[in-house]
Amino acid sequence: MPQTPHTAHARLLDEVGSVDQVGVEERVAKFATRSIKKASKVWGLRTAVSMTDLTTLEGKDTPGKIESLCRKALRPHDDPDIPTVAAVCVYPSMVRHAKAHVGGSGVKVASVATAFPSGQTHYRTRLSEVRGAVADGADEVDMVINRGAFLSGEYSRVQDEIAGVVEACGPAALKVILEVSELETFDNIRMASFLAMGVLRPGDFIKTSTGKTALNATLANNQVMIEAIRDFFLDTGIAIGMKPAGGIKTAKQALQFLIAVKETLGDAWLTRRRYRFGASSLLNDLLRQIEKEKTGAYQAPYYFSDAAESY
Amino acid sequence: MSPPSPGRIPVTKTPKVYVGGAFVRSESARTFKVSDATGAFFANIPQCTRKDLRNAVEAAAKAGPGWARRSPYNRAQILYRLAEMLEARSGELVTSLVRFGAREADAARGMAVGVDRLIHYAGWADKYEQLLGSVNPVASAHFNFTVTEPMGVVGVIAPDSPPLLGLLSMLAPVIASGNTVVALASEKVPYPAILLGEMLATSDLPGGVVNILTGFRRELVPTFATHAHLRAVYAAAGADERKALRLGAAASVKRVRFADWSGKEWFSDSAQGLGPIRDFVELKTTWHPIGS
Amino acid sequence: MPSARKTSSGPRSGLIFGDLWEFDPAPETADPKLKARYDLFIGGRFVRPRSGRTFDSINPANEAKLAEIALAGPADVDAAYRSAADAFKAWAALPGRERGKYLYRIARLLQDRAREFAVAETLDGGKPIRESRDFDVPMAAAHFFYHAGWADKLEYVAPGRIARPLGVVGQVIPWNFPLLMLAWKLAPALAMGNCVVLKPAETTSITALKFAEILQDAELPAGVVNFVTGAGETGAAVMGHPSAAKVAFTGSTEVGKAIMRQLAGTDRKMTMELGGKAANIVFDDAPIDQAVEGIVNGIFFNQGHVCCAGSRLLVHEPVAGQVISKLRNRIRVLRVGDPLDKNTDLGAINSREQLGRIRRLVASGVREGALMYQPPCRLPERGYYFPPTLFTRVTQSHRIAREEIFGPVLSILTFRTVDEAIEKANNTPYGLSAGVWTDKGSRILRMSTELKAGVVWANTFNKFDPSSPFGGYRESGFGREGGRQGLLDYAHLA
Numbered sequence A: 001m002p003q004t005p006h007t008a009h010a011r012l013l014d015e016v017g018s019v020d021q022v023g024v025e026e027r028v029a030k031f032a033t034r035s036i037k038k039a040s041k042v043w044g045l046r047t048a049v050s051m052t053d054l055t056t057l058e059g060k061d062t063p064g065k066i067e068s069l070c071r072k073a074l075r076p077h078d079d080p081d082i083p084t085v086a087a088v089c090v091y092p093s094m095v096r097h098a099k100a101h102v103g104g105s106g107v108k109v110a111s112v113a114t115a116f117p118s119g120q121t122h123y124r125t126r127l128s129e130v131r132g133a134v135a136d137g138a139d140e141v142d143m144v145i146n147r148g149a150f151l152s153g154e155y156s157r158v159q160d161e162i163a164g165v166v167e168a169c170g171p172a173a174l175k176v177i178l179e180v181s182e183l184e185t186f187d188n189i190r191m192a193s194f195l196a197m198g199v200l201r202p203g204d205f206i207k208t209s210t211g212k213t214a215l216n217a218t219l220a221n222n223q224v225m226i227e228a229i230r231d232f233f234l235d236t237g238i239a240i241g242m243k244p245a246g247g248i249k250t251a252k253q254a255l256q257f258l259i260a261v262k263e264t265l266g267d268a269w270l271t272r273r274r275y276r277f278g279a280s281s282l283l284n285d286l287l288r289q290i291e292k293e294k295t296g297a298y299q300a301p302y303y304f305s306d307a308a309e310s311y
Numbered sequence B: 001m002s003p004p005s006p007g008r009i010p011v012t013k014t015p016k017v018y019v020g021g022a023f024v025r026s027e028s029a030r031t032f033k034v035s036d037a038t039g040a041f042f043a044n045i046p047q048c049t050r051k052d053l054r055n056a057v058e059a060a061a062k063a064g065p066g067w068a069r070r071s072p073y074n075r076a077q078i079l080y081r082l083a084e085m086l087e088a089r090s091g092e093l094v095t096s097l098v099r100f101g102a103r104e105a106d107a108a109r110g111m112a113v114g115v116d117r118l119i120h121y122a123g124w125a126d127k128y129e130q131l132l133g134s135v136n137p138v139a140s141a142h143f144n145f146t147v148t149e150p151m152g153v154v155g156v157i158a159p160d161s162p163p164l165l166g167l168l169s170m171l172a173p174v175i176a177s178g179n180t181v182v183a184l185a186s187e188k189v190p191y192p193a194i195l196l197g198e199m200l201a202t203s204d205l206p207g208g209v210v211n212i213l214t215g216f217r218r219e220l221v222p223t224f225a226t227h228a229h230l231r232a233v234y235a236a237a238g239a240d241e242r243k244a245l246r247l248g249a250a251a252s253v254k255r256v257r258f259a260d261w262s263g264k265e266w267f268s269d270s271a272q273g274l275g276p277i278r279d280f281v282e283l284k285t286t287w288h289p290i291g292s
Numbered sequence C: 001m002p003s004a005r006k007t008s009s010g011p012r013s014g015l016i017f018g019d020l021w022e023f024d025p026a027p028e029t030a031d032p033k034l035k036a037r038y039d040l041f042i043g044g045r046f047v048r049p050r051s052g053r054t055f056d057s058i059n060p061a062n063e064a065k066l067a068e069i070a071l072a073g074p075a076d077v078d079a080a081y082r083s084a085a086d087a088f089k090a091w092a093a094l095p096g097r098e099r100g101k102y103l104y105r106i107a108r109l110l111q112d113r114a115r116e117f118a119v120a121e122t123l124d125g126g127k128p129i130r131e132s133r134d135f136d137v138p139m140a141a142a143h144f145f146y147h148a149g150w151a152d153k154l155e156y157v158a159p160g161r162i163a164r165p166l167g168v169v170g171q172v173i174p175w176n177f178p179l180l181m182l183a184w185k186l187a188p189a190l191a192m193g194n195c196v197v198l199k200p201a202e203t204t205s206i207t208a209l210k211f212a213e214i215l216q217d218a219e220l221p222a223g224v225v226n227f228v229t230g231a232g233e234t235g236a237a238v239m240g241h242p243s244a245a246k247v248a249f250t251g252s253t254e255v256g257k258a259i260m261r262q263l264a265g266t267d268r269k270m271t272m273e274l275g276g277k278a279a280n281i282v283f284d285d286a287p288i289d290q291a292v293e294g295i296v297n298g299i300f301f302n303q304g305h306v307c308c309a310g311s312r313l314l315v316h317e318p319v320a321g322q323v324i325s326k327l328r329n330r331i332r333v334l335r336v337g338d339p340l341d342k343n344t345d346l347g348a349i350n351s352r353e354q355l356g357r358i359r360r361l362v363a364s365g366v367r368e369g370a371l372m373y374q375p376p377c378r379l380p381e382r383g384y385y386f387p388p389t390l391f392t393r394v395t396q397s398h399r400i401a402r403e404e405i406f407g408p409v410l411s412i413l414t415f416r417t418v419d420e421a422i423e424k425a426n427n428t429p430y431g432l433s434a435g436v437w438t439d440k441g442s443r444i445l446r447m448s449t450e451l452k453a454g455v456v457w458a459n460t461f462n463k464f465d466p467s468s469p470f471g472g473y474r475e476s477g478f479g480r481e482g483g484r485q486g487l488l489d490y491a492h493l494a
Helices: A005-016 A019-031 A038-050 A062-075 A091-104 A123-135 A146-151 A154-170 A187-198 A219-236 A251-266 A283-297 B050-071 B072-088 B090-099 B105-124 B128-131 B163-176 B193-199 B217-226 B240-252 B261-268 B274-278 C073-095 C097-110 C116-124 C129-150 C178-192 C206-218 C232-240 C253-262 C288-304 C316-332 C352-367 C417-425 C440-452 C485-487
Strands: A054-057 A087-090 A110-113 A140-144 A173-177 A205-207 A242-243 A277-279 B016-019 B023-024 B033-037 B042-046 B142-150 B152-159 B181-182 B210-213 B232-235 B255-256 B281-289 C040-042 C045-047 C053-059 C064-071 C163-165 C168-172 C196-200 C225-227 C246-252 C271-272 C280-281 C312-316 C371-373 C389-392 C408-417 C435-436 C455-458 C491-493
Touching: A005 A154, A005 A187, A005 C064, A019 A251, A019 B281, A019 C288, A038 A054, A038 A251, A038 A283, A054 A062, A054 A283, A054 B033, A054 C271, A062 A087, A062 A091, A087 A091, A091 A110, A110 C271, A123 A140, A123 A154, A140 A154, A140 B152, A146 A154, A146 A187, A154 A187, A187 A205, A187 A219, A205 A219, A205 B232, A205 C097, A219 A242, A242 C288, A251 A283, A251 C196, A277 A283, B016 B050, B016 B193, B023 B193, B033 C440, B050 B142, B050 B152, B050 B181, B050 B210, B050 B217, B050 C253, B072 B090, B072 B105, B072 B163, B072 B193, B090 B163, B105 B163, B105 B261, B105 B274, B128 B142, B128 B274, B128 B281, B142 C435, B152 B163, B163 B181, B163 B193, B163 B210, B163 B261, B163 B274, B163 C163, B181 B217, B217 B232, B217 B240, B240 B255, B240 C253, B281 C435, B281 C440, C040 C073, C040 C206, C053 C116, C064 C206, C073 C163, C073 C168, C073 C196, C073 C225, C097 C116, C097 C129, C097 C178, C097 C206, C116 C129, C116 C178, C116 C206, C129 C178, C168 C178, C168 C232, C178 C196, C178 C206, C178 C246, C178 C485, C196 C232, C206 C225, C232 C246, C232 C253, C246 C253, C246 C455, C253 C271, C280 C288, C280 C417, C288 C316, C288 C408, C288 C435, C312 C316, C316 C389, C316 C408, C352 C371, C408 C417, C417 C440, C485 C491
Parallel strands: A054 A087, A054 A277, A087 A110, A110 A140, A140 A173, A173 A205, A205 A242, B152 B181, B152 B232, B181 B210, B232 B255, B281 C455, C168 C196, C168 C246, C196 C225, C246 C271, C280 C312, C280 C435, C312 C408, C389 C408, C435 C455
Antiparallel strands: B016 B023, B016 B210, B033 B042, B142 B281, C040 C045, C040 C225, C053 C064, C163 C491, C371 C389
16 A cells, blocks of 8 residues: 555554543543542652753743752752752753753753754754754753644654654653644544654653643643553563653642553653653642641742742 | 125135234144124134244344334335225225124224324334434533334234224334334234234235234233243233233333223324334433544 | 554563552541431431331441441331322422422532532442542432423423323332432432332441431421331332332342332332443454543442443454453552542442352352453451452353353453454343444444443443433333433323
């Protein structure tokens, strides 16, 4: 059969299987009814802190803002028992500033690249952006897939481009952003997850979204992607990581995502090596809840540095 | 019709029962003698046994899926065609009813009502679904609808009075929805039902959809009650028979309904309608998620 | 590209569902406000049983006594019927919109006390608090709310006919959804203008008697609803009472048949909602993970104490290995234990007797050569518990494929063609429900047409709604509950 876009779609869907939207939503609703208390809550909150890719992706970012972000990443709160975050996530031009602050600390520098967030530029430009970020010291690269190619059924092109970025990353880990809101359906999200994983290396990630569109990470699209990761792992033995990004603002949400991980992928993914939260305001809410568990008192937002809500 | 030639011996008919689209004797080879209203010998009628009932149920079960799959429009047309044929041959049926004691006027009116009743149910065949089924506004993200389905093989036990209108009134709503029927004709006046069988055979109704047995109620009612493959029984029955039917039905959770009209009530419009159709359909509710 | 789907070789390396992040206990702490002793509810008051007898209600999670329940004898049942008959004329004559207001009130009062009722339901029956809180109690309230709105619209129920109440209705309900089954039975009966004598199940009477308090708070006229508690003999008295205009029973097929025999000599109207052995059919093009979730929900919801449970899994051979391995992984994260813990997925088996039945049938499965899988799980030392259980290598003739187990036990069979699936699914005297999982729309409709079952869940399972008629084909009973169709079963059509 000639590989037309239509047959490519049919083959890929047949290969990875379809997803029922309502069923996924029912499944994840159960995660939200889990009740996490006491020590298990603190464990979950601290783990979430350690998984955070503390992110700033704004046109107005400055080296000064990056410095502040890095200090927060290294020492999220004055309680020394609180772990560092996993990474700081910045634009390519900020990589060297970030590296200067967190280099050698264990906190990674992640750079978005490939004409983030739209990806709408020449492939060779995207690749050179990746190489530049890595050369500047990025430990991790967050790329966006070619959604236009995906939606028109050019799956080989999507996958080949990801493979090219993998190569351009060299030693840096890659996170492949599917931009779920533009893929729209869970079928597409599952298909795109498999396309990406097919050319990723162990330790690379797939990621929900850029945070720059209306719909970002939800328990449901997270579930579709971690089920894809699970199936891929059971089939190939290759463990791919997962990064929901955007929209996770509260500690309660973060715990629900972690419950989904625990019950879908199991203990081996309850680590920042395999699971990350792409977030900015989430961190302070995690810290507030940790303090609340410790002291028994609800905390005011301005007790925490870099808080957006200072009212 | 020309008068019979003088001295000619008329050819008598051997009445047979109509099962699976064929005319058969009882497997037991038993018959019972039926006399007309004057007391003169009329014919030997098959005295069907429980094995005949079993065979008829097999025939009805075999015909069931095909009949149920017919479009309601097609079932309506077949019932209407049957009415056309009965109208054309009503003289023969009226004559047979009169011969067994009906007053001519009553018999003629009964036939007219019977034909009209068939047309009534022919019209229902493609309409009851919209009244009995529904789309249900559930609170979750599901499309949910209820449709009817035929129950399967239904036993019909006809009244003695009126023997033919009673039988027609009970058959029609049951087959209109796609059930198939094993009927027991009036024990006292079985012959019009045999004639009806002959007319069914030349109608468009597929063989096995309606099977008409003759015989003794006391012999056959217990088997109607207990035969597990009969999913429902529709009976014009007295108190003792009702109890027997219900007792036997319990073993297979069979649906039991009674035709409660008596005498003149059978002629009334109140002896027809949506009710008897509803009594012999199952309701099936299907859920499906609404997503993308 | 590596394929997720077309592999039959097992996993190269497994997933670890360990205790890295173990959840602390999260017990629901609301006060269920139980009384030490519950009397009968007759004529709007709690009355001592004339029988002078009582029995204990046990918490199946720890075998502790919860309360003492009055045992209604024949004289008590008689008194309940008299009180209902006395109330009937005025209740039936009340304009529908006023009757409806009582039902609305009841729905609201139940919502007000939802948490307390959820705890009571879980204590008495053993079901997880998550289910009683999120399903049983809100759904019970929804049934009253839905039917309340029918009370003044009865002229639209049956086209061309006038729907009238039947009189006093006798109702006997089971122990698997005590409050919800009460709501299913009461709400349509009352909306239509009937009065009721209802017997809850012996092991789960408490929420009915708490519900009586709501009826008092709602100022429902005395005698419109009466509760008589007890075991089988009391139930037989309720079903057999000569002044019942109709009886409605939900329970086992065996008892349903006995009631049908008991009432054979009468012209009593009946609704029977009996047992089931539902097939849940998974095709190779199904959304597999959601199917697995539906299978789990189908058989482990309420510990499998569900008449419409998807207890027979029919799985298409090309995906059998995949489905079974996903199922095994999925049930490893089911949490079995204290029903009051908010994280418990499988609570306690309702009674010692039921636990015995499950054990016997499971033993028969093992004896007949089926392959059993139970995930590692620690069951509490006291109380009645049974782990989630899968059986593979099951054939149509195994007892575990034919008999209703009414427990968390799934029998897995395979099929190759659509026709084979239909044939196997329908090869049972039951016909309550069925499930079908496939991405192909026309196949769903064909399966839905061919499956002999009153409820077909396509790409979902165990969904319920007050507007959705529920009830069986064949030996799963007759009559429907829910929707306009269910309401009709409580009407006399003039």
